[in-house]
Amino acid sequence: MKTEATAFAPASVSNVACGFDIMGFALEGAGDRVTVRRTSGGGIRITIITGCEGTLPKDVASNTAGPPVQEVARRCGYKHGLEIEVHKALPIGSGIGSSAASAVAAAVATNAVLDAGLSRTELLECAIEGEKVASAAIHADNLAPSLWGGFTLVRGIHPVDVVPIVCPRPLWCALILPSILIETKESRKLLPCTVALADVIVQTGNAAGLVAGLMSGDFGLIGRSLHDRIAEPARMHMIPRYLATKEAALSSGALGCNISGSGPAVFALCASAEIAHRVAGSMGEAFRPTGIRHTTLVSCINTSGARVLA
């Protein structure tokens, strides 16, 4: 019987322009680690949180890593105690799926330590319990790529229906992460309650086009599809110099550029590592006049998703 397990879950980009609440992809490298340990006493508690300068609560119900652990334990009838360590490498409120990575790593680690044998879809259902802490709406567009890796489509959420979308050609991503905190809950309040039918037609056409472009490796089609009629118009004013940064990405050769998740991160999909590095540089230059601290990141698409480390 295992006494503890540690899992890693990668950062992710959700929405992907035209796929509001349904599309996402995983990033290589950065991610959160969660360790879950059996204890002799009862109850589930968070003992250690590192990497976020003490800003996250240790209360199990208030930390995105807590409810997934509770839910996996509940599903396999585990009645004893569990200790949780959350090691965050992803900045909170940055728009690259920090809360999702913690929730996914927590579910995967608990599944491993309790030998629960839950499927990926079941683990996603458990992880959703954590994402509810961070967002008022139930959505899995960061959770699914963090768990599965690669590009994922969340076709439906009641019940959960995740479709991995495999691109036969390597794709790269350039990101800029401004040091502004945008809380998902706040960012969702900016969204419209209704969308004009004409915009719905454009959005569904682009979402379907993105999937077709990815599956056929048609980079031109991917680029033509990367537009957003829903979240971008409502949220872009939250990100200083957003349009200048986007324009810089596109004129440096990005296939498309948009807000990552609910921002402030901005992503650009690129056809090669070389282009992605050039695009990241241009985005940084265009953003610099804001005077806001920021980092840039270049990543291929992570195709393996969350994994148990030990």
Next chain:
Amino acid sequence: MKTEATAFAPASVSNVACGFDIMGFALEGAGDRVTVRRTSGGGIRITIITGCEGTLPKDVASNTAGPPVQEVARRCGYKHGLEIEVHKALPIGSGIGSSAASAVAAAVATNAVLDAGLSRTELLECAIEGEKVASAAIHADNLAPSLWGGFTLVRGIHPVDVVPIVCPRPLWCALILPSILIETKESRKLLPCTVALADVIVQTGNAAGLVAGLMSGDFGLIGRSLHDRIAEPARMHMIPRYLATKEAALSSGALGCNISGSGPAVFALCASAEIAHRVAGSMGEAFRPTGIRHTTLVSCINTSGARVLA
């Protein structure tokens, strides 16, 4: 120099549940024929219309076959006269792309007789001029499959961007065509001007899921994706016993069932010819209590689209 050309364009199913105004597929067998003939005099006129019991106007601007001929002629600088014969095999206002088939056949025949050399995308642009006669909104979800064959995604209309969606496994379609006329223009007035954001998310998820299901030949995913939050709720009351007919199709093994175009035709996608025949029978039985005259149709997906006959 050719003096005349005849083209055939097949019937089609548009919307395909989740793909309002963007998705469609072509049917085998049924379709309209248009002959275009050079004349020594000037002007473009419709000389003969067969197959629709005299209900369609011969005025070039008011018949969906007219404007595409004018537009192809305009694009290649042809200044002389043209005579048009329209031979309709598709019932008008039935929801299987009758107006689109005439417009596409007209564009293709004119392209052939004038040796204009227009691309499929250019021919679609010309055919759109005809579809405008039948519908207040510009849409190409019947035109594209009638021209290309197979399943098509109209990713965008400004500019036209058609993406053929190839399914690696054969799919079949069962249809019921009630003898009620629903004009596209009237049917569009029933549509909502705006859509709730929650419904937009479900609709984009299903549209993306349908494309992924088609391209991977995943019939389960196709079935799970064939739902509509936009047109079906607004239009189904126009079709007597619609829900009973749909339920009959699903319980007889259809992958999904919905309104074809703006109705009254109802289509069901099926995994084999055998299932499609059984589904067509069940749909007919379920519809019969209405007392309305109707026909049923079973078709594989036409993968060749419009063609020049002579």
